[in-house]
Amino acid sequence: MSVLSVRDLEVTYATQAGPIPAVRGVSFDIDKGEVLGLAGESGCGKSTVVNAILRLLPAGATTSGEVLLNGEDVLAMKAGRLRAVRWTGASVIFQGAMHALNPVQRIGDQLAEAIVIHKLSAEREARLRAGDLLEKVGLPPRRLRDYPHELSGGQKQRVMIAMALTCSPSLIIADEPTTALDVMVQAQVLSLLNELQHEMGLAMLFITHDLSVLVEVCDRLAIMYAGKIVEEGPSGPVFDEPAHPYTEALAAAFPAIGDARFRKSPSGLGGDPPQPDAIPAGCSFHPRCPVAFDECATVNPDLYEAGERRRAACLLVKQAAEVPS
């Protein structure tokens, strides 16, 4: 049984200008010990997916579909069960996590808070456990007494990781955990996440716009565009030989140093990622697609088989699959 199983997730925000579909039918599974990367740019809906999983969306958002966490549907849970599951079933390392720490509370108190709320231990043991967690993320336990402003960016991020681990969840969702960090610190944090994930057998959902980071950390990748997944598969092959034109364009934005093909020839896509209130008809990518043809403007492609355990939502892939080899 998968740790997380998302089926046909749809999220619509209600705004003054009318309903806006942020997520338009997303499905994926994460097994125990597996890391799934969710990549995409602004407006693609990946942060909405993150918030939807633990029902952290603002009021006015309607959600449909199924989110099965260890077999239970989060979207159908009652409030009490939901509160219990949050942080113990799945925890989140939020975007801008460094600002998610309460500046007037010591680190140790904040870590212990999560433990105490879920009644996993009494106050004293909670502190011991907090100290253990800090060590696990590479910080000395005496830092428990520090305030957030006494820590650097990388150290705060480690504290956020520790906080995500406090209730031993089966799934960790990391929403852009390294975006604001320097490359060196980013490498440290990614290495730490990798280590912890392997050691504790965690399932992880890793969200970012930086494709090259994902390829490092993740077993499988899902690329999102305009609220839907347009390609998914094992991370190496998806990055090296993309099946969907969008993935190819995205990969080209992260050049390999030393590769002469990328030297002095930047390539990008014209136009901009569509905002959720103005999604093109047919294939949502077709206005920017370098290889689009007529049918793309009218037919909305599903995810078609594109190789071993790979799928892509592109009519060209569909055509290739139909051609007998």
Next chain:
Amino acid sequence: MRPPEALPTYEEGPPTGTELEPGPPPEVPRDPSRIAWTRRRASAGRIWRTYRKNTLGMIGLAVLILFALVAIFAPLLANKEGLKATCPCNGIPFSPPSLQYPLGTDNYGRSVLTLTIWGSRVSLTVGLLATAISMVIGSFIGIVAGYRGGVSESVLMRLTDWFLVIPFLPLAIVLASVLSPSLGVIIVVIGITSWPSTARIVRAQVLSVKTRPYVERSRALGASGWHLNTRHILPNVGPLIFANTILTVAVAILSESTLAFLGLGDPLSTSWGTILENAFGTGAAYAGQWWWIVPPGLAIVFVVLAFTLCGFALDEILNPKLRQR
């Protein structure tokens, strides 16, 4: 890899995917230097349209317009002679409302309605003039302190603090005793006790705007201090000053009424405050002569309330964070 194309020149080339979403074609004014005016008109129009939707704001505006009209057309609405104690048009003193004197008469037999109508002129004028003084001084000091920083800022801010702590009432009493009580004294007293709070707000806003990247860009382009202040800082500080002005007028009118009530006003002029002073001075409250006290009191309340509602409505428009989601 697509080779980079040479950048097309101005005359040639179809759009490269960098066009805007199709919308109503904006009118391009024949003379682009008039763009600033076009923009300001359009902006004012937008603000008005948003303001119209705010019910409370519209109520406040309506009340203000009503009072303004009453003050302007006072000669048509009430006989100026009725302000003199010896006017033949006066009736029996202390008489309750009747057909001839809809709001009754005061201790001299003067119609309270006449007094209230004419009183609006003084109250509103004093309020507006005092606010004008306060705004000009406060904005100037706030902008200079915020922009220059360093020693000038410290000096100006200490000056502001000094004036901030001057107690309003004792100053008024002192000045009224040293100089003969008159409208001028009231205006000066209110003016010099209310500019410090404006200065502080304006300075804070200037500090915030000064560091924004577009101001830096202007500096990098070689802009002089004058250009920076008039083109960038003032337009971003202006709306705040305006909203603050509206609220200050309310306070000024209230202050004037207070001072007049305490007998520090000009005994020869009629304002709502002096009416109340007279009424209480002759024991109207104990004699149950409500028609004398209520009208000027209500007038003060309504005007202050109206200004406050307008100020809040403007504040919501100009500060988007306050708007309802």
Next chain:
Amino acid sequence: MSEPARAEPAAPSDEDPVLEVQDLHVTFAGRVGLGAGVAGKKAAVSRAVDGVDLTLGRGEVLALAGESGCGKTTLARTIMGLETPKQGQILFMGEPLGTSTKVLREYRRRVQIVFQDPTAALNPRQTIYESVAEGLRIHGVTSQDGMSEEKLVARALARSGLRPPETFFLRYPHELSGGQRQRVVIAGALVLEPEIIVADEPVSSLDASVRGEILKLLLGLRDDFGIAMLVVTHDLGLAWTIADRVAVMYLGRIVEIGPAEDVLTRPLHPYTKALLEVVPEAGGLNRPYLSGEPPDPTRIPEGCRFHPRCPEVSSGAAASAGVEPKCLGEDLGLVELQPGHFAACHLAAARQGEAVSTTSD
């Protein structure tokens, strides 16, 4: 045994360099509370730029790379005249930057800046036309090459790829996408026909799929108009894509500079090597990385400023090469170790010296 030549890094172009920075020092004073000040504690001085020599050739693209705190942004801002140097000078077209407002204004016309965040770099209350025309208006240019202000603005917008330009005149920044806003900022820089554009992280706040187009635009500006560019970035991949030369900064100094192909594929300085190894690739996570945080410019180490974090020192390679005492005690500047390729590293210099001596034997 011959000594490797010690020289100022010169631009590879034949013409005179368009910008020269000589021994630049920029410091920021810290603050000290009243009590501590009275007690005699001095404020920590941050040496953001601590002795930088640089040349920029005509039409050259130079990437200034490094982590946060290395001083690259401060250096760029000082070149723009937004910060005042404590020491050293900047030469534009061979002439030192004067302090008189008149000379500085002329300089500011010919050296333009493109900021990191295009949304913040545009006044939200001004239309696109006004934002682009601002430069012209500040410098009192009402017509040029026989073109009116309107035509100049339209030409600049068109050169930035926004066509047809007139449809953008009355729009506001919030109506445009991120990529379009950055094009507007670039148009605002182009309208004054500068010789140098300083770009501070020009694409890092844009969506990944849009970055290529903006980079293409910048390269196109160099190809078509000969504009030299100083690109400040933390992304070495970007440097690989567009730069002719790359300068790597650490704690206020340039530690390596040279042609992009050389610096990025055959790095000489251990810091550059560490940065390159850390760039994510489809490899694995077992590549080495430096421990610790990016350093603090108020506490610059003695000797080679990189030595506390240097893998060569900690692994003993420096010791076995015999240069460890120098690493710990002797500060050094850039040394030309290969033609046009400079590095500030005792170990690299020693190895180069050996290589030269073995080949000359």
